[in-house]
Amino acid sequence: MTHPLPPKPLPEPILPGQPLTALAPMQDVTDLAFMRVMAHYGAPDYFFTEFFRVHAQSRPEKHILRSIDENKTGRPVFAQLIGEHVSDMVRTVKELLKHPVAGIDLNMGCPAPKIYKKNVGGGLLRDPAKIDELLGALRDSVPGLFTVKMRIGFDSTAHYEEILGLINKHSVDLLSVHGRTVKEGYRSEVHYDFIGTAARIVRCPVLANGNITSADKAVAVLAESGAAGVMMGRHAIRNPWIFRQCRERFALHTASRPHPPSSVFTPTLADVREYVARLYRETQQPGVPEQAHVAKMKKYLNFVGQSVDTDGAFLHAMRRAMTEAELIHVCDRHLMSEPNKHFSTEPHPGLIARPNCETPIESCSLDSVSA
Ligand SMILES: Cc1cc2nc3c(=O)[nH]c(=O)nc-3n(C[C@H](O)[C@H](O)[C@H](O)COP(=O)(O)O)c2cc1C
Numbered sequence: 287m288t289h290p291l292p293p294k295p296l297p298e299p300i301l302p303g304q305p306l307t308a309l310a311p312m313q314d315v316t317d318l319a320f321m322r323v324m325a326h327y328g329a330p331d332y333f334f335t336e337f338f339r340v341h342a343q344s345r346p347e348k349h350i351l352r353s354i355d356e357n358k359t360g361r362p363v364f365a366q367l368i369g370e371h372v373s374d375m376v377r378t379v380k381e382l383l384k385h386p387v388a389g390i391d392l393n394m395g396c397p398a399p400k401i402y403k404k405n406v407g408g409g410l411l412r413d414p415a416k417i418d419e420l421l422g423a424l425r426d427s428v429p430g431l432f433t434v435k436m437r438i439g440f441d442s443t444a445h446y447e448e449i450l451g452l453i454n455k456h457s458v459d460l461l462s463v464h465g466r467t468v469k470e471g472y473r474s475e476v477h478y479d480f481i482g483t484a485a486r487i488v489r490c491p492v493l494a495n496g497n498i499t500s501a502d503k504a505v506a507v508l509a510e511s512g513a514a515g516v517m518m519g520r521h522a523i524r525n526p527w528i529f530r531q532c533r534e535r536f537a538l539h540t541a542s543r544p545h546p547p548s549s550v551f552t553p554t555l556a557d558v559r560e561y562v563a564r565l566y567r568e569t570q571q572p573g574v575p576e577q578a579h580v581a582k583m584k585k586y587l588n589f590v591g592q593s594v595d596t597d598g599a600f601l602h603a604m605r606r607a608m609t610e611a612e613l614i615h616v617c618d619r620h621l622m623s624e625p626n627k628h629f630s631t632e633p634h635p636g637l638i639a640r641p642n643c644e645t646p647i648e649s650c651s652l653d654s655v656s657a
Pocket of ligand 1: 310311312313314315335336337366393395396435464495496497498517518519520521
């Protein structure tokens with residue numbers, strides 16, 4: 287491609303004129319069932335699939351395809367790819383374009399060593415020449431929206447502005463920036479100033495990502511970075527109302543809106559109890575034994591528990607449940623004894639999803655957040 291094209295128009299957000307919201311792609315989390323649950327509580331503008339892994343023998347994973355083919359949320363889904371071999375990537379793009387995707391998204395951020403050691407995901411950030419080649423080939427093979435999700439570097443930000451130049455060169459249509467290097471994993475401070483650099487340099491809209499814990503934080507990050515929108519991952523697992531809350535909070539900001547809502551929705555512990563029940567029901571799969579499903583639920587609840595009580599009593603009890611009945615008992619005891627109490631908008635300090643995916647050595651998957 288010789289001349290960069292202007293970015294193509296993105297799908298209309300739920301409330302036109304507001305900053306964009308997106309659910310971050312999360313392996314083992316953002317499947318069809320989870321997207322359906324999110325949509326129930328207030329969908330994000332955009333969904334992204336967990337990544338399709340691309341190599342010589344790969345075929346798009348069927349369970350991820352379901353999140354595209356059977357999506358009835360009314361919101362667009364971008365298909366994310368991870369890989370580096372140009373012909374395999376282009377072949378996969380052609381296969382994915384037969385499905386109702388909103389666009390194709392390239393993963394340039396996964397920090398799992400088993401991924402980056404293969405020079406894919408975050409590993410690509412070490413090699414701008416490879417990025418140039420890959421973005422060029424993908425841009426040429428995607429007639430519609432081509433998007434990228436990246437971190438700000440591998441172990442330093444030395445190549446950052448050069449890579450942002452490549453985003454422009456290859457006419458990327460939307461850029462999501464997780465404001466940490468690969469080596470910073472999931473727990474360091476997020477460098478929102480670097481997201482601001484992207485928002486200034488690239489021609490397409492930028493989604494700010496990383497530790498956007500609440501609608502208030504979203505407003506602050508947007509103000510600091512000048513990004514076009516926000517992408518939330520773990521805090522949407524914790525608080526599925528976060529996208530609705532963002533829209534209500536953004537509306538309070540927009541004086542021109544004729545009937546701004548008077549407040550931002552604050553869920554109670556009873557609302558959270560209902561969320562847990564829905565998540566249990568919707569994510570249950572035929573043939574999966576009860577204990578395995580309870581183990582999966584505990585992975586989501588690791589995040590939910592960060593906002594239930596300040597001393598982590600819910601997390602402590604929940605991690606010990608082995609059966610559905612035990613889990614329900616724990617939820618009823620901790621969420622229904624004071625059902626009208628507010629579920630904290632922000633996570634309580636000191637409570638982390640343990641063991642977690644928040645260290646650089648862990649993989650991007652719920653296996654690494656298992657209890
Ligand atoms: C369990 C888990 C799985 C993830 N899987 C992916 C993935 O498949 N693709 C991707 O680009 N990022 C993935 N990420 C990174 C998130 O999209 C996001 O960038 C990161 O969690 C920071 O945002 P947050 O603070 O809002 O969670 C994953 C993160 C987690 C916690």
